[in-house]
Amino acid sequence: MAITQFVVNGLLVGALFAAVAVGFALIWGVVDIINLAHGEMVMLGGYTAYWLLSIATGTAEGSVLLFLATIPVVVAVLFVVGYALQRTLVSRVIGTDIFLTLLVTFGISIAIQQLAIQAWTANPRSIQVAFADPSLTAAGLVIPKMKLVAFVGAIILTAILYLFLQRTRTGRAIRAVSQNPEAAALVGIDVAHTRAITFGISSAVAGGAGAFIATILNIEPQMGLIYTLKSFVIVVFGGVGSIPGALTGGLLLGTVEELTAGLVSSRWTLAVSFTLLIVLLVVKPKGLFGTEANE
Amino acid sequence: MSTESDDGLLRSVVPPAWVDQLFARCQTHGWTLILISAVVGALPPVFGLREGYVMTVLSEMFLFAILALSWDIVGGQTGYPSFGNMAFFGIGAYTTAILVKDAAIAFPIAILGAAIAVLIFAAINGLIVLRLRGHYFAIATLGILLAVQQVTRNLAIAGGASGKILFDVPPGVVFYYFFLVVLVVEIAVIYYLTQTRFGFILNAIRDDEGKATAMGFNTTYYKTAAWMLAALFTGLAGSAYGLFNTFIDPQTAYNGAWNVELIAMALMGGTGTVAGPVIGAFGLHTVIEYVETAFVGWQLVLLGAAVIVTVIGFPKGVVGTIREYANEMDYYERGGMAAADSEEPEVTTDE
Numbered sequence: 283m284a285i286t287q288f289v290v291n292g293l294l295v296g297a298l299f300a301a302v303a304v305g306f307a308l309i310w311g312v313v314d315i316i317n318l319a320h321g322e323m324v325m326l327g328g329y330t331a332y333w334l335l336s337i338a339t340g341t342a343e344g345s346v347l348l349f350l351a352t353i354p355v356v357v358a359v360l361f362v363v364g365y366a367l368q369r370t371l372v373s374r375v376i377g378t379d380i381f382l383t384l385l386v387t388f389g390i391s392i393a394i395q396q397l398a399i400q401a402w403t404a405n406p407r408s409i410q411v412a413f414a415d416p417s418l419t420a421a422g423l424v425i426p427k428m429k430l431v432a433f434v435g436a437i438i439l440t441a442i443l444y445l446f447l448q449r450t451r452t453g454r455a456i457r458a459v460s461q462n463p464e465a466a467a468l469v470g471i472d473v474a475h476t477r478a479i480t481f482g483i484s485s486a487v488a489g490g491a492g493a494f495i496a497t498i499l500n501i502e503p504q505m506g507l508i509y510t511l512k513s514f515v516i517v518v519f520g521g522v523g524s525i526p527g528a529l530t531g532g533l534l535l536g537t538v539e540e541l542t543a544g545l546v547s548s549r550w551t552l553a554v555s556f557t558l559l560i561v562l563l564v565v566k567p568k569g570l571f572g573t574e575a576n577e
Numbered sequence: 578m579s580t581e582s583d584d585g586l587l588r589s590v591v592p593p594a595w596v597d598q599l600f601a602r603c604q605t606h607g608w609t610l611i612l613i614s615a616v617v618g619a620l621p622p623v624f625g626l627r628e629g630y631v632m633t634v635l636s637e638m639f640l641f642a643i644l645a646l647s648w649d650i651v652g653g654q655t656g657y658p659s660f661g662n663m664a665f666f667g668i669g670a671y672t673t674a675i676l677v678k679d680a681a682i683a684f685p686i687a688i689l690g691a692a693i694a695v696l697i698f699a700a701i702n703g704l705i706v707l708r709l710r711g712h713y714f715a716i717a718t719l720g721i722l723l724a725v726q727q728v729t730r731n732l733a734i735a736g737g738a739s740g741k742i743l744f745d746v747p748p749g750v751v752f753y754y755f756f757l758v759v760l761v762v763e764i765a766v767i768y769y770l771t772q773t774r775f776g777f778i779l780n781a782i783r784d785d786e787g788k789a790t791a792m793g794f795n796t797t798y799y800k801t802a803a804w805m806l807a808a809l810f811t812g813l814a815g816s817a818y819g820l821f822n823t824f825i826d827p828q829t830a831y832n833g834a835w836n837v838e839l840i841a842m843a844l845m846g847g848t849g850t851v852a853g854p855v856i857g858a859f860g861l862h863t864v865i866e867y868v869e870t871a872f873v874g875w876q877l878v879l880l881g882a883a884v885i886v887t888v889i890g891f892p893k894g895v896v897g898t899i900r901e902y903a904n905e906m907d908y909y910e911r912g913g914m915a916a917a918d919s920e921e922p923e924v925t926t927d928e
Contacts, residue, residue, distance in 0.1 A: 316712045374889045380711045381658040385844070386888040388660075388837055393881030400874060507833065511723065514716050553727035559720040563713050564705055 287423055288544035289537050294429040295498070296536020297436040299512055301491035303520075303528045304440050305484030306513035308447075311523030312460040312480045315372060315383045319391040320488055320513055321506030323360055326394070327489025328501035329402060330356045332409055343410040346431060349497065353435070356493045357486040364485025368478040376477070391506060398503035406500035409493075432494035439490045443483065444525050456480050460523065508552065515559040596903035603852075607768055615761040619754070627750050634866055636749065636821065639756035641862045643814040644835070645842035645854035646763055647807040652840065653848030654767075654776065655803045656783025657707065660836055661718030664702070664725045665808040667830035669695050669815030674741045674825055675734055684747060688816045695812030696805055703804040707797065710786075719833075726831035740826025743819060752821040756814065760855075763810045768851050779803055780849070834877055838865070841884045847896030856895055 306320045334352040336342050371390060375383045411428050418425045447453035458466040459476045467473050488509075495501065516535055520527025538558065539551045603610060618639075626632055644662065652658040672694040676687035706717045729735045770776040778799050781789040790796050819825045838861070846857025861883065869876040891898050 316716065371885060371889065378892070381652075381715070382888050382892055384658070384660070384712070384715050385837075385840060386885055389841075389881045389884030389888065391881070392834060392837060393878055393885070396875075396877040396881060400878065507723075511716070511720060514720075518713075547731075549731050550727075553724055553731065556720045556724035556727065560705060560717055560724065563709060563717045563720075 284544065285541070288540045290423055290425065291429075291544075292537030292540030293533050294425070294433045294536070295540065296533035297433045297440075297529075298491050298495055298498075298532075299509075299516060299535050300529045300532020301436040301439045301494075302488050302509050303513040303516035303532050304443055304525050305487045306510070307517045307520070307523055307525070307528050308443070308456075308480060308484045310517060312456055313368070313372070313376065313477045315376065315387065316380075316514075317372075317481075317484075318384060318387040318510055319367070319394060319506070320484070321509035321511075322391050322394040322398075323364060323485040323488040323506075324492035324495060324509045325398065325501060325503060325506045326363060327356050327360050327492025328496035328505075329398065329407075329492075330359050330489065331493035331496055332407055332501065335409055341410075342407065343412060346411055346413070346428075349409065349411050349493075350431075350435075353490055353493055357490045360489030360492075361482040361486040363489075365478045365482035367485075368481035369474075372481065373474060373477065391510070395503050395506055402503065404503055406502040407496070408500050409496045411497050426498070429498050432498050435494050436491055439487050440525065440529060443487050446483070447525075452476070452479060511559060512555060515555060515562065518559070518562045593903050596899060600900060600903055607851075608765075611761065611764055611768065614764075615757070618757050618761070622750050622753060628748070632749050632753060634862075636753045636756050637866070638859050638862045639753070639760045640814050640818060640821075641839060641842060642855045642858035643756065643760050643763055643810055644839040645846070645858040646760070646767060646851075647810040647814075648839050649843045649848055649850075649854045650767060650779075650803050650807040651800075653843055653850070653854070654771075654783065655779045655800060656786075657710075657714055657800065657804075658840070659706075659718040659807075660715050660840070661706075661720075661722035662807065662811050662839065663831050663833065663836040664718075664722045665695050665699060665811040666815035666818070666832075666835075667722075667725060667729065667827070668698050669812030670819035670825050670830045671729060671735055671741075673816035674743055674819045677820065678741060678743060679734065684820060688813065691816035692809060692812055695808050695815075699805045699808030699812075700801070703801045703808075707800045707804060722831055722833065722836065726827050729831070730827045736826070738827060740824060740829075741819075742824050744823075746820045746823055749821070752817055755817050759810065759813050759817075764851060764855065766806070771851060775799065775802075783849070834880065837884060838880055841880065841887060843894075844892065845883075845887050845894050847894030847898075847900075850894075850896045850900075853894050853896040860895075 302320070302324055305323070306317060309315055309317045309320070331349070331352045332342050334355055335344050335349060338344065338348060338352075367390060371386060372383070375386050411431075413427050416426060416428070418427060418430070447456060455466070455471045455476045456479065458469070458471055459473055459480075463473050466476070492501065512535060516528055516531035519534065520529070520531035535555065535558075539555060542548075542551045542554045621632075621635065644666065647665075648659065648662050669691045672691035673684075673687045676682045676690050677684060682690070702721060706714055706721065709717050730738050735741070770779075778789065778794050778796075781792070781794070782796050782799060786796055815830065819830070822829070839858070842857035842861045843854040844857065845861055846855065847853030864883075865876045865880065868879050887894070893901060
């Protein structure tokens with residue numbers, strides 16, 4: 283019974299990891315950059331929601347509806363941040379050495395993280411969402427309502443991203459740039475703009491996920507790198523550019539982490555995640571879903 | 578960079594030919610230069626500077642030069658940019674700390690033990706990560722760094738998250754000389770290697786690993802050898818650092834920010850050169866040390882900004898940029914083709 287509970291907890295958290303990872307996978311697939319500052323977008327999203335709620339209520343507490351009302355703002359803010367980062371900094375290293383692209387995003391990551399410490403201190407914070415009855419009980423399983431809301435929110439964010447890429451004109455442009463930038467430019471797509479849009483929406487989805495993370499876990503300025511690496515684990519597992527792959531990977535990683543925390547100790551969850559990363563890289567560097575599922 | 582080569586004034590004051598000659602001189606008198614630097618480095622304590630702030634800062638500069646140069650053996654010379662070199666540092670630091678504190682082993686022998694531990698770790702680690710390239714290699718090394726950090730945090734003998742405090746450590750001057758000697762030995766070893774077949778094969782692996790393999794070189798052997806050499810020096814630096822600092826915890830011993838710092842140093846000085854990483858380490862550490870005292874807490878913001886500016890602005894670093902300037906003479910001496918060969922391809926951006 284306990285194991286079922288751990289699995290359920292894992293799936294609930296895993297959807298958030300997946301929502302973070304899809305953006306990471308999208309940038310990797312379309313712009314061909316490993317964005318080591320992706321975790322910082324999660325962090326900034328969490329803080330944006332936190333401060334919006336603090337301004338609205340005076341404390342970082344509020345009802346579900348009030349919290350959900352901050353999400354569109356968070357998404358918009360992080361879109362602008364991502365778009366600007368790509369346009370001003372990252373675009374300058376596209377097409378150079380892979381190492382330089384990694385280093386520039388690492389530099390961005392450190393700068394954002396440290397500025398956040400200066401601005402908001404290094405203390406962990408969290409958003410308290412008030413419920414009359416905080417958990418549901420079904421078939422012996424305890425499901426906190428906020429985790430359920432976060433789960434649904436993460437799935438919706440991922441689904442919107444998927445539909446956006448599949449159904450809209452901009453989404454098709456993004457997929458075209460991912461497949462062949464030169465050909466995309468030839469048919470009249472503004473490649474630089476499309477890449478920046480990609481960065482923007484990836485950051486926006488990560489930021490939205492960050493807001494949900496702030497309600498069920500903690501946020502702190504130095505949380506970013508862990509989320510970046512988790513995204514990497516998930517993407518390597520699911521295959522670069524595959525949204526269904528990333529979703530599966532995220533749910534699985536969440537489950538593995540919760541099982542480790544429940545059966546061994548929560549101190550070992552990160553060690554297990556990072557070891558999983560190394561094992562995956564060595565055993566299955568192309569991902570389980572390969573590149574056929576490329577979006 | 579084009580801004581400098583277009584600058585007529587600079588060229589008339591310091592002709593590229595002079596700079597080229599300077600490089601040639603440095604090349605022919607390399608061993609003398611290393612010897613002079615070593616003697617100059619050894620002097621301050623002789624003239625009474627035996628403790629205090631300046632002493633500590635100088636020791637740290639040597640320490641970072643060791644780290645940056647070690648990174649460059651694999652990252653710059655062999656083309657495998659690692660984001661996890663601090664794993665060697667941390668393992669060196671922790672092995673020494675445990676041997677000295679829990680097993681009561683004398684400091685010099687403990688360092689020897691740490692070196693062996695680091696080499697064993699590097700051999701296993703290298704077998705795994707050196708099979709990967711590009712993004713995968715970089716992230717795998719970063720993953721190993723964080724995994725080792727997490728494991729250390731959970732080990733009782735390593736003191737857990739609160740770390741280990743070390744008492745009865747040797748005086749600062751011992752570490753000054755230790756770091757200096759390790760640095761000089763490392764510079765000498767790398768300088769020697771760059772003139773041997775071994776060094777050329779490392780560069781061949783960096784430039785085109787497939788061709789290097791096709792030429793019949795066992796690239797795995799050379800990569801692993803370079804990797805273990807880098808690990809040895811990084812581990813030695815780490816093993817002394819624990820005692821030098823009198824305290825280590827998982828956060829400082831496996832410091833991810835330092836890992837970026839030492840890459841930045843190598844990059845700013847000029848990767849793939851002997852002098853570059855050392856120049857970069859001395860320069861950047863001086864600046865960071867100044868910012869750390871003048872604007873407490875802002876040094877890492879500066880580091881992030883410095884990394885971005887270096888990568889975008891002059892990725893060849895100080896030595897690389899100056900050498901490019903010097904090579905302008907190639908155009909006149911050997912004709913257009915030679916100059917075209919030495920020129921890097923234009924950086925393509927989509928903006």
